[in-house]
Amino acid sequence: MTQATQPPVRAVLLDIEGTTIPVSFVHDILFPYARKALPELLRSHGDDPAVQAQIAEIARLAPGVAPLRQLEAWMDADAKVAPLKALQGMVWAQGYADGALKATLYPDVVPALRCWAAAGLALAVYSSGSVAAQKLIYGHTTEGDLSSVFVGFYDLQMGGKRDAESYRRIVDDARWNAGDVLFLSDVVAELDAAASAGLRTCQIARPEDGTRPGTTHPVAVTLAEVAARFGLPHPEAV
Numbered sequence: 001m002t003q004a005t006q007p008p009v010r011a012v013l014l015d016i017e018g019t020t021i022p023v024s025f026v027h028d029i030l031f032p033y034a035r036k037a038l039p040e041l042l043r044s045h046g047d048d049p050a051v052q053a054q055i056a057e058i059a060r061l062a063p064g065v066a067p068l069r070q071l072e073a074w075m076d077a078d079a080k081v082a083p084l085k086a087l088q089g090m091v092w093a094q095g096y097a098d099g100a101l102k103a104t105l106y107p108d109v110v111p112a113l114r115c116w117a118a119a120g121l122a123l124a125v126y127s128s129g130s131v132a133a134q135k136l137i138y139g140h141t142t143e144g145d146l147s148s149v150f151v152g153f154y155d156l157q158m159g160g161k162r163d164a165e166s167y168r169r170i171v172d173d174a175r176w177n178a179g180d181v182l183f184l185s186d187v188v189a190e191l192d193a194a195a196s197a198g199l200r201t202c203q204i205a206r207p208e209d210g211t212r213p214g215t216t217h218p219v220a221v222t223l224a225e226v227a228a229r230f231g232l233p234h235p236e237a238v
């Protein structure tokens, strides 16, 4: 089916890093902040049940390895592992609360998200960052609190982003039809998985991040271009 003969997009599922928020913000600001703050979190909040639950999960995944050592290994590898992502979210909460962290989105993102939500599209997030971290990042942007534009937030509890089953779970949870959903990501393997689950896909290839456009999914450099390609309300037209 060509775009013209496909049913209208009713929902947009969005990755964060490299899609709505620069890779540089995540890697140069968020990750170093967490790397510095995690040892203190483990030391001073090690008896907090929420922290203990993540330490138990680290022990399950990496038996016999000291939790901090394992977290550092995962951070070195940029591993998308749920206990690391949960603990990073906990330390970022403090950074957002005291103003040390504020998210800068790509300039085309806020107009598009506001326009699409106002037009009745259902918007949801799917990121390796924990749901708590997602709500923090969109709740503390340089353009204010954007979290209310989203009807859903999904993380690794749904499964890995390169696994088609994760997208089926999200679509079921949101009570969407897969063919009505457009998934946006910079990572081709994630788009492949979403397409296998029947979602429509578009790669966001941000030149400033050096994203290499693939050849197997439609490609756009901004969300305004996504709007034009998929017949969504255009942020500059409202």
Ligand SMILES: CSCCC(=O)C(=O)COP(=O)(O)O
Pocket: 015, 016, 017, 018, 026, 030, 080, 085, 088, 126, 127, 128, 129, 130, 133, 134, 137, 161
């Ligand atoms: C929720 S903001 C931090 C994002 C993060 O921790 C990460 O690993 C990026 O993952 P994504 O799935 O958004 O590429």
Ligand SMILES: [Mg+2]
Pocket: 015, 016, 017, 018, 019, 185, 186, 187
């Ligand atoms: Mg990404």
